[in-house]
Amino acid sequence: MKKQWSNFNLLIIGITIGIVCLLPSVIQNSFMVYMLLLIFFWALLGEAWNIIGGFAGQLSLGHAAYFGIGAYTSTLLSINYGVSPWLGMIVGGFLAMISAVAVGYPCFRLKEVYYSLATIVFGEMMRLTFISELARPWTGGAQGLIIQIKDNPLQFQFTNYEPYYYLIFAMMLASIFISYMIMNSKFGLDLLAIRDDEDAAKSLGIDTQKAKLKASAISAFLAGIAGTFYAQFFGYIDPNATMSYVISLQIVLVTLIGGKATVMGPILGSIVMTPIDAYTSMMLGGTYQGLHLMAYGMVIVVIVMLKPQGLIVLTGRVFERMQALIRQTPADRSGV
Amino acid sequence: MDLTQLLIQGLIAGILLGSLYSLIGLGMTLIVGVMGIVNFANGALLMLSMYAAYWVFVYTGVAPYALFIVAVPLLFFVGMAIQRGLIKPIIHASYEAQILATVGLSLFLTNFALLMWTADYRSVVTPLSYSSIMIGDVTISIARLIASGLSALTGVALYIFLQRTKMGKAMRATAQDRVLASLLGVNINRIDSIAFGIGSSLAAIAGVLILPIYYVSPTIGDTFILPAFATIVLGGFGNFIGALVGGVIIGIAESLTAVTFSSEFRQVASFLIIILILLYKPEGLFTRRLRE
Numbered sequence: 001m002k003k004q005w006s007n008f009n010l011l012i013i014g015i016t017i018g019i020v021c022l023l024p025s026v027i028q029n030s031f032m033v034y035m036l037l038l039i040f041f042w043a044l045l046g047e048a049w050n051i052i053g054g055f056a057g058q059l060s061l062g063h064a065a066y067f068g069i070g071a072y073t074s075t076l077l078s079i080n081y082g083v084s085p086w087l088g089m090i091v092g093g094f095l096a097m098i099s100a101v102a103v104g105y106p107c108f109r110l111k112e113v114y115y116s117l118a119t120i121v122f123g124e125m126m127r128l129t130f131i132s133e134l135a136r137p138w139t140g141g142a143q144g145l146i147i148q149i150k151d152n153p154l155q156f157q158f159t160n161y162e163p164y165y166y167l168i169f170a171m172m173l174a175s176i177f178i179s180y181m182i183m184n185s186k187f188g189l190d191l192l193a194i195r196d197d198e199d200a201a202k203s204l205g206i207d208t209q210k211a212k213l214k215a216s217a218i219s220a221f222l223a224g225i226a227g228t229f230y231a232q233f234f235g236y237i238d239p240n241a242t243m244s245y246v247i248s249l250q251i252v253l254v255t256l257i258g259g260k261a262t263v264m265g266p267i268l269g270s271i272v273m274t275p276i277d278a279y280t281s282m283m284l285g286g287t288y289q290g291l292h293l294m295a296y297g298m299v300i301v302v303i304v305m306l307k308p309q310g311l312i313v314l315t316g317r318v319f320e321r322m323q324a325l326i327r328q329t330p331a332d333r334s335g336v
Numbered sequence: 337m338d339l340t341q342l343l344i345q346g347l348i349a350g351i352l353l354g355s356l357y358s359l360i361g362l363g364m365t366l367i368v369g370v371m372g373i374v375n376f377a378n379g380a381l382l383m384l385s386m387y388a389a390y391w392v393f394v395y396t397g398v399a400p401y402a403l404f405i406v407a408v409p410l411l412f413f414v415g416m417a418i419q420r421g422l423i424k425p426i427i428h429a430s431y432e433a434q435i436l437a438t439v440g441l442s443l444f445l446t447n448f449a450l451l452m453w454t455a456d457y458r459s460v461v462t463p464l465s466y467s468s469i470m471i472g473d474v475t476i477s478i479a480r481l482i483a484s485g486l487s488a489l490t491g492v493a494l495y496i497f498l499q500r501t502k503m504g505k506a507m508r509a510t511a512q513d514r515v516l517a518s519l520l521g522v523n524i525n526r527i528d529s530i531a532f533g534i535g536s537s538l539a540a541i542a543g544v545l546i547l548p549i550y551y552v553s554p555t556i557g558d559t560f561i562l563p564a565f566a567t568i569v570l571g572g573f574g575n576f577i578g579a580l581v582g583g584v585i586i587g588i589a590e591s592l593t594a595v596t597f598s599s600e601f602r603q604v605a606s607f608l609i610i611i612l613i614l615l616y617k618p619e620g621l622f623t624r625r626l627r628e
Contacts, residue, residue: 059432106614112431113374114614117565124562125607132600290450297444304437
């Protein structure tokens, strides 16, 4: 019986991946491809956050900093030293990882609220440092840096959407795979135990400090490589666009809406949030500045008050129905 | 100007700025002490009070310090309303929910201000904004001096309120043990509500005090919320004296960073202090607490 289930799941996953891979050539609409790309991008960030924020239950409000570190590392290495962003991406990921450990180390031994506080302050500090006059010769200050995008795959540069589309899809799949592997390992169980009751987890012999540091490092690495993708795709980065507090909150929101501490939650959240966000900021951004962020604030408050489990619960039910229908044999149907 | 003089100037500027951080920090530490909630929306409330005072000033032209009459009661009721509507339902929820509630509120209020009043910088310019006195070779802005003095006065008033009045004692009892306090007949819900009101009013007092000094904009709260976090971490959550002294230390640290290095790295000073405190003395520098 168990085997049947996993076969069914594999089938669904295979079909989905196939469809997504074929989509760009089928729809032939660059705006739609762009939108899908953004969905995968936010899903990747949501998956990254979810490892520390969802599984381990440590509310990070500064993931934009790791994202920005990734974006700036690869870009600066590429502009100043001609290092390929492919390599810069890995370096940026590791730098993000190191800073996550540096922030987590003093905070994880304490009450959780200290971690949230420190991550917020760390994020803002990074943004203000990168935007400062002193850092301007390197970071371009508030004006940011422009990356010349030519057709050069070795330099992580492509002139049309498709390569970026497949790349971010692959990155998202990798993040899902990592999430899935964590969830199905002892490490994942440790994290869930920490989330539920840290003292109990500790008394059971789990090295909670180490587990949390590990989770935050993996999480920051994924956010960092997403930063490089952002820089190479948009060809422009500035501290406000990459490191602002609002980006951190958007990452949290994507996950909360989809369902935190679930593997598929961030993806569902991104599928719902990204198009709404793109449309509202496009339609209202000019005339009603602030309106869509005001709505974000309201959504966060509503989620907190109503404590919904995220959209994953709804889809879970539909999915179970589908599985039940497929599993039903003719005998079942006629039987009861 | 030689270095010692620069340092003295920086030190004095730091103390003046720090007393404002103390004032804002006191409001936050009161709330965290009584109900265990870190109010991330405190900066946004300060911003709201500044706008309220600004608009009253624009339409009536009264002296800036008369705006207390408008801003302080208004924010007291806003604070009470926030406690009723937002804090009370989540008082027993997870720490995550408690943080996200005020973070969401802050995002909402900041962008509400952006929508209503745009991102334009507005200022209340009076002769006071430019006047200063010289003591020796050190220049001191009058507006900052008044702000600092009134902050200290507010701190003393709050201390007397907490120590001497029945309500203040009930508040300290609630901070000490909520269950026991409620068993002894303290209406803890009412105490929460008033504590949140007072916390918001302190932000409003700070808002009116900085009105002649800073530009009003939707993001003005961000400038003050990070040092305020550093203040309450340094002083210890719920620690009255800690917030008072902590604010001044943060102010001096920021000001000296600005003088010796670059004014853009003020926030780095706050962050480093937070990290050092969390590493070596996470309960805060001062052990005497609000509850004692």
